[in-house]
Amino acid sequence: MKLKVFFLKKKHIYAAIAILIMLILLIILLSFNSKNTISTFNIISSDKLFKTDLTGDGEEDILYIKTDKDKYYIQVNTKNNKNIFIEPNKKLNTVGTYIKYWPMRLTLKDISRDNIPEIFIQSSQKTNQFSMYFYGKMISLKIYCVVIITF
Structure with missing residues (x-):
């Protein structure tokens, strides 16, 4: 059984972290926004x-x-x-x-x-x-x- 090892460059790690942070912020923003809705009636x-x-x-x-x-x-x-x-x-x-x-x-x-x-x-x-x-x-x-x- 061969193990594959991936080597990532720093810029790829930083990009993955930035995307993960943006995704978490988007989820938090959407969850707070849904509580402030106003019903029509x-x-x-x-x-x-x-x-x-x-x-x-x-x-x-x-x-x-x-x-x-x-x-x-x-x-x-x-x-x-x-x-x-x-x-x-x-x-x-x-x-x-x-x-x-x-x-x-x-x-x-x-x-x-x-x-x-x-x-x-x-x-x-x-x-x-x-x-x-x-x-x-x-x-x-x-x-x-x-x-x-x-x-």
Whole structure:
């Protein structure tokens, strides 16, 4: 049995070490970066509060989502002590039913660029999934709902 012996030059050893260090740094960088991702929708599986300006007056309001007997309820408490219950389209009569494998997803985004965020909800009721889009001025209590139902 013959043993083969390899002789490496210093520059090859240094290149191999440099590549190994870069590979380790890349793995560390990617592992830290994955923890800072932001989900598109906030998953709601229990009672939750969001603090943001929902009325356009420059002050933080509270968007409160409550689950009670497997149904979701949404309420906005403003700084001037107004409580606004956000209600869906009359045909649905709910903003969603809590199902463990399909919790409500919510995002607040100002797509109309009027400094008042719109409320986007993805939820389900029994076997139907639907998306709701709430827009309008909460100061004047005029909130409109658009519902898209998928089967």
